[in-house]
Amino acid sequence: MPVIATTLELLAGHGPLGPVWWRYGRPGRHSLTEALDNPNNRAAYDRRQAAREDEQHQAHQELMESLACVECGDVPEEESTWEYGLSGQWTRRPGGRCWSCHQEREERLEREAEEQLEAARTANAGLRPCWTCRGSIGGEEGSKLELRERADLDRLECPGCEQDRVAKDLGPLMLPSPTKRELMAALVSAPDDPWWEERVLHAKLYPAKARRV
Secondary structure (H helix, E strand, C coil), X not given: CCCEECCHHHHHHHCCCXXXXXXXXXXXXXXXXXXXXXXXXXXXXHHHHHHHHHHHHHHHHHHHHHCCCCXXXXXXXXCCEEECCCCCEEECCXXXXXXXXXXXXXXXHHHHHHHHHHHHHHHHHCCCCCCCCCCCCCCCCCCCCCCCCCCCCCCCCCHHHHHHHHHCCCCCCCCCCCCHHHHHHHHHCCCCCCCHHHHHHHHHHCCXXXXXX
């Protein structure tokens, strides 16, 4: 049984229902109902538990709203983690995408990359071939070194031959100088040589004495 106390002065000033009661083991003055109430009974526990659940629900809802998809605006009910591909993990994050939008974006990027590669292959096929292997200046199709954009006009070798040159420490490629016969023929008609202009330029930039043999 709770033990409560008050004074005649407080009773006269506030009445028995006012905040005039002390309960032993509890600080402050309380009304009679509060003083007699047990803060550790089942009803009080249920109220505290409900308050904790409301707080957790609010925190969870705020987290889910922060995970709204940046493309479609979908708000998840739960956090989502999916495994995809041979290795790797997709996790829904703030400022990210839902799984459907994530997949659509990956497929779109893959299509765009394929279209870009095909455009590069078509463009490079129309350029002069690699000086060394006589293949496409963009490189072997499907290789890791294949160019995914149009080759620069001053490129003389494909990426594979260029890498081999570096690996063998062969130095920069310098095309053979035009012969006197070729120079005389060029005065009459344009040489049928896709590297002609580069050969002439190399002859000016790299005289015979400066060339590496």
